[in-house]
Amino acid sequence: MPNPVDTPVAVSAEIGGRTLTIETGRIARQADGAVTVTYGETVILATATAGPPRPGLDFFPLTVDYRESTTAAGKFPGGFFKREGRPSTKEILTARLIDRPIRPLFPKGYKDDVAVNVLVWSFDDENDPDLLAMIGASAACAISGMPWNGPIGAARIGKVGDEFVVNPTFEQRDQSRLDLVVAATSQAVTMVEAGANELSEDEMIDALFAGQEACKKVCALIEELREKVGARPAEFEPPAEDEALKERVFAWGDRVRELHTTPGKHNRRAVLRDLREEMLAEVTAGLEDPAEVDEVTGKAKAFWEALGKKVVREAILHDRQRADGRGPKDIRPIDIEVGILPRTHGSALFTRGETQAMVSMTLGSVMDDQRVEGLREPYRQKFMLHYNFPSYSVGETWPNRGPKRREIGHGSLAERALQPVVPAFEDFPYTIRIRSDITESNGSSSMASVCGGTLALMDGGVRIRRPVAGIAMGLVTDGEDYVILSDILGLEDACGDMDFKVAGTQRGITALQMDVKLDGLSRELMKEALDQAREGRIHILREMLSALQKPRSELSAYAPKIVQVPIDNEKIGALIGPGGSVIRKLQEETKTKIAVEEDRGLAVISGGYGSDMEAAEQMVRALTSVVEVGTRYTGRVVSIRDFGCFVEVLPGLEGLVHVSELASGYVENVRDVVSEGDEIEVEVINVDEQGRIKLSKKKVEGGDEEESAEDASEERPRRGGRSGGGGRGRGGGGGGGGRGRGGGGRGRGRSGSRDRARSRND
Template sequence: MFDMKKVEIEWGGKTLTLETGRVARQADGAVIATYGETVVLCAVTAARTVKEGQDFFPLTVHYQEKFSAAGRIPGGFFKRERGATEKETLTSRLIDRPIRPLFPEGFYNEINVIAQVLSYDGESEPDIVAMIAASAALTISGVPFMGPIGAARVGYKDGEYQLNPSMEQVKEGDLDLVVAGTQDAVMMVESEAKELSEEVMLGAVMFAHRESQKVIDAIIRLAEQSAKEPWELAPVADKSEAMAKLKSLIGDDLAAAYKLTVKQDRQNAINEARTKARDALADLKESDPAQYLGTLKLVKKLEADVVRGAILKDGRRIDGRDTKTVRPIEAIVGFLPRTHGSALFTRGETQAICTTTLGTKDSEQMIDGLDGLSYSHFMLHYNFPPYSVGEVGRFGAPGRREVGHGKLAWRALHPVLPTKDEFPYTIRVLSDITESNGSSSMATVCGGSLSMMDAGVPLKRPVSGIAMGLILEGKDFAVISDILGDEDHLGDMDFKVAGTSEGITSLQMDIKIAGITEEIMKIALAQANEGRAHILGEMAKALDHTREELSAHAPRIETLQIDKSKIREVIGTGGKVIREIVAETGAKVDIDDEGLIKISSSDLSQIEAAKNWILGIVEEPEVGKVYTGKVVNLVDFGAFVNFMGGKDGLVHVSEIKNERVEKVSDALSEGQEVKVKVLEIDQRGKVRLSMRVVDQETGEELPDTRPPREPREGGDRGPRGDRGDRGRGPRRDGGGRGGDRDRGPRRDGERGDRGGDRDRGPRREGGRDEGPEPEFAPAFLQRDD
C-alpha cells in the first residue's frame, strides 16, 4: 500500500533514520527523521504560481513541539498547543537561516516548511533532527533547492569535541554549538561558550561540518530513491542592457550618496536617486509594466555594486572607515535613577538603553516544554521600535527577529553570570534599541553587561560584542569590522562574536551566499578579537568592575540553611506559620525542599525580623543567653514571653524586678517587648526566664543584686535525691521511708512496712504481691502501685 523509502546511518553513537512515502503523501515532500527515539515529521508544500507584483521570496518555516511527544498534557486552561514558544520560534529561525540562501535568485513562489516533533526521548534534541528532516523534505520535493544541508550539535569537554551531546552533557561541558552547511561550506553557526579561544571555536565549527557530511550523503541516497521531478524554471532574462541604462541614469548619484557619512543624509540622497530613476522610466511604465518593475528592482543591485566595489578596490567603506576600525563609542552607566542598574551604550548610529532589574525567586520565568516545567532566573528581552531606524511601522508584541536577537545577547551574557548560590536573585535585562545602523544585538550585549555591573551583579568579567561582515567576489574578499546596516544588507555575511578578555562566549553566523571557507572564518575571528578588545576598553571608561553595593531600590536577599526536619515547623500547618512571618515582617520568604530559605526585602530590618523569627523556630534556646521577646499572656504567678519567634518561656513574678511585684499586670502588659535571660530548661523543655537580670534598654546583663534566700527553718533540706536529715534512707533493698515508720499490712496482702526492713514480697516473678483484685473492678479502682 505504501511506497516507502528509508535510509539509515550510524551517527554519533545512535541510528539516524530518514523515511518518506508513508505519511503526509499529499505534501510536495515529507520526511520522518528518527534519531534515538526522537521523531520529527517535516512536510514541505510550494505554490505553483506567483502572486502578481510579488518581488520577494515568501518562505515560512514553522517548528512545533507536540506535548504528547514526551507523554505530557499541556498546561494552562485550554490544554492544547497554542502560540509558538520562544524555543519553537528560535528553532524555526534555526531551520530558516541556512536554507533561505539556497533558493535561486528571482524564485518568488511561496513555500511552507512545517516541522512537528512527534516523539521525544529526553536525550536527542529535536532541533537538529528537525533541520535534517527539513533539508531532506526540500531535497525530494522537486522545488529548486540547491541543497541538501547537514546539521550537527557539538559539545566540548576536557579538550574533546562531542558530537550531538545530550542536554545534560552540554550543561556539564563548555560549549553548545549548532552548525549547518552544504557539502562545500558552512552556512550557519549558533553557539554559547564558556570563554573559549578562537582556535577551539573554529575547530568545533569544522568538526561539525565534517560530521554533517554523513547526513548529507544519507539525504542524497534518499533523494535518489524518492525525489520528484525538479521544477522547470523560467529562463533568467538578460538584464545587462537594463542595468547599463540604470547605471547611466543614477550611477553617479548613488556613488555620491554612499560617500555621505551621516545615515539620514545618505538615505535622503539614495531616495532622490530612486525617484529620478522612476521619473526617467515613466514612459516604460505605460508601455511595458513588467519591464519597468524589473528595471527598478535592479536599483538594489546597482547599490550593492557601488558599495562592494569601493570596499574591495579601495578598502573604503560607506562612512569613510577602513575595514578594521570600530565606530566611536560612548557608554554611560547609572543613566536612569530608579532602576536597579542602567546603561546607555552608543556605537556610531547604533544605540541601546539597557536596564537590569533584580527580583526574588517569585519572579523566575516558568517554562513549560517537552522536558517538563523548568525555571529560568535570567531573562533578556530585546525591543526594536520602528523609530530606531526613522520609520513608521508596527509597534507591538516582539516578532521572530526580536526574539532571536534577544536570545543571541542572552547566550553571550549567560556564561559569565554568577551561580544562584553566589547571587540568589532573578535577573532581567531589558534592551530598548533607540537608534540602529549596525548590530543592535551586539550593542545589547555591551549595554547589558554594563547595566548588570551597575546593578551589582558579580559578573566574572565584562562582555563585549562585535558584528563582522564579508564582501566576496570570486576569489577576492574583504572582512569588515563593526558593519553598518547597509553593509549588512548589501554584504554576504553577518558574523557576530561576543566574549570577554579571556575568550568567546557566543558566536553566530549567517551567510547569504553558498557558504564560506575555513580560511575566511579564521580571518574573521582574529579580526573580531581585536575589535572586541577595543570595545572592552571603551566600556571600562564608564565602569570596569561590578559595583560593591546593590541599588537602594533593589531587594536584598539573605539565605539561611536549616535542617530538613525543621521545614515543616517553619511552614506550619497549611502554611500558617510562613504566612504569619510574611504578614508580620513584610519580607518575602521562600523555602525549598532542601531547607534553603531565601528572605528578601528592600528593608533590611524586615529581613532581620524574619530571619530571627525563623531562627527562633529552628534553634534551641541557650541557658544564660539574652533574647528579645514579647509578652503573650499574664497569669497570677508571672508572665509567659514568646522569644526566638516560636518559643515560650515563663518569667516568674519574682524574676520580673529586683523589688517585690504585687500584681503582674502592674509591671507588664500583653504585647510588650522585653529582654529576657534563659535561666533554666528542664527535662520537659519548659523554659524559665528572668527580666530582672537584664537591662531592658540595652539588653546587657546586670549583676544579680538580690540577696540569697535565708535557709528555711529546720535546716537545709539538701539535695532532693538524698532528702537531707529526714531519715528516709534508701527506698529499695531494705530501706524504709524514715525511721521505724511502719504502716503494717494493707488490703489483705503483705506489702511489708515502709520503714526499716521493708519487704514487699514476691509479685509477678519477684514483684510485690498486694493480694487479689476484684474480678470485675472498674479500671479506675484497679491499683498498680
C-alpha cells in the same frame, strides 16, 4: 505536488554514536515532502508544502513553524488550558535555526508560498529535537520537488575536557564548554549558532570544521533518501529580465557612486531616494497605462536595488572604500554613559556610530526568576536579557504588538554572550534581568546590547567574571579577492557574502552567530576573520573600560537586599505554617519577601525600602532553629486550659506550661496567674520525641531555687513548727505553724497541689 512514494522508504546512519533514521512514505503523504526523523527515542515529523504565489509580493514568502507537543515527553501542558498555545521562546529560536540555512537555498525570484512545519512527537530527554528538526526540514524540502538547492545537514558540537563531542546528550552538554550548532551543505558551512565559555579562536575553528564533517554525513543520508524516492528538484526559470530597462537603470551608476558615501545613514538614504525618484520618472515617462507604469516601476526598483549593492561591493573590493569612509578594520566612534538612569539598579547608554542601545539592569529575589516549561523538567531561569527594537530606531513606523521573532533571537544571542561571566546564583543570590532598548540602529544592534549589558551589570555592582564586548563582521568577495569588514553597517550586512557576530572577553569567545552565502570557506579565511574580530573586540573592551574600569563596590541603594538563612528541611513546615499562614504573616510584618529553596536548604529573604530585614532574619532563624532544653523565650499566651496554658514561643510554634509549672505556689485557677494575650517569659524543660514542647514559667521566676531551699530546710531538726506546718499543709495560712511552712507543711502542701492538678487532668 504530493509525495509520490507508495511504500515507506527509510535510510539510517550512525552519527555521534547513535543511529539517525529518516523515513518517508508512511505519514503525511499529501504533503509535497514529509519525513519522520528518529534519533535515540526522539522522533519528529517535518513537512514541506508549496502553494501558488500570491500576487504583488516582492519577497519570498517562506513560513517555518516548529512546535513541541508535550505528549512527546508524557506530560500535560502547564497552566489552566491543557492544550498547547502560543510558541515558547525555545520553539521560536528553533524555528529560526531551521529558517536561516534553508531560505538562501531557494532560487532568487522564487515567490511560491512555502510552509515548513515541524512537530516533535517523542522525546527521550537525551537528544535535543532542534537538530532533528533542522535535518527533517532539509529532507522534506529535498524530496518535495520544489526548486531547492539542498540538502543541508545539521550537527551539534560540544567540548567535554579536551575532546569534541558530536551531538552531545543533555548530560554531556551540562559538562561542555561549548554548545555549537552547525548547518552545512556537503561543500560549505552555511549557518553557525554558538555559546561558549571563553573558547579561543582556534578552538572555535576546530569545532566548526568538526561540525561540517558531521553535516556531510547527514547530507549523504538525505541524498540517499532522495535517490530511493526518485525525487528531483523542479527546474525554476526566473522571469526574463528586461535588459533594456536594466541598462537604463544601471546608467545611473555614476551618480549612485557619487552619493553612496554621503555621511549619515538618513542623509545618504534621503539623497539616494530622491535620485531614485528621478530615475523612475525618466523610465516611466511617456507611459499612459497605469498597469504598465506599475509594472515598469516595480522592475526598475528591483534593478535599482541591485545597482546599489553592486556599487557598494565594487567600492569595497576595488577601492577598499566603505560607505561611511572607514577602512576595513576601523571601528565606528564609541560613546558611553553609565549610571544614566537614576532609579534603575544599573544602566548604560552605549553608542557606536549610528547604533545606540539604552540598557538597564534589574536585580530581584529568587521569587522573581522565570519558570521555564518545555519537554524537559521545568527549571528556573535566573538570568535573562530582553531585546527591543522599536520602529523609531530606524525612523520608520510599525505597530508594537510584542516581541517579534527577530527580537527574541537577538536577545537570546546577547544573553548567551553574557551568561558565562555572570556570577553563579550560589555566590550572588539575585535574579538578574537586562533590558536593551535599541534607540538608533545602523547595524550590530545585538552586539551593542552585549556591550551595554556588560556596562549595566558593572554599574549595578554585579561582580561579573570579566567584561564582554561584541562586534559584527562582514565579508565581501568576488571569488578571487576578498575584504573582511569590522563593525559592519546595515547596508554592508545586506550586500555582503557572510556576516557574523562575535562576542567575548579578552580571553575568548562567549557567543558566535554566522550566516554564510558562499559555496566554500577555507580554514585560513575563517581564521583571518575571527582574528580580525578579536582585534575589534579588544578595541571595544578598552573603550568600555575607560568609561567604567570595574564593577561598582556597592549595589544600588534601590536594589533589594538579600539574606540567605540555612534551614533544615524538617523545619520548612514550621516556617511556612498551615496553608502558608506563618510565612505570610512574617512577610506582612517585616515588609519582606521570603522564599524557601528546599534543594539548597535555604530561606531567602529579600526586601527593599521600608523592609525590616533584621527582624525577618531573626524570626526565620528562630522559627527554623532547633528548640533545646534550657532555652528561654518571651512568648504570648494563646489559649488557656484547666491543666495549664499554651504559649506561642515562636510564630506558629507553641508549647505547654502545665499548671504545676506556672508558679511556685499552688495554683487553683490558671486564669489567676495568666490571661490570653499576656506575654510571659518561659523556659523549655522538655521536648518529646513527637516534638511537643513543655515549658516552665516558675523556673524563670526562680521557683525551683526556692523549692530546693525549702527541701533542704526540711532535712534540718525542727523546733515546734511541725504541727503548725502540718495543719497549714493544705491552705498554707497564718499562725505560727504557717510560718513554719518551710518544713513538712510546705512539703505536704505542694504534694497535695500536684495530686489535685493530676486529678484535674485525668
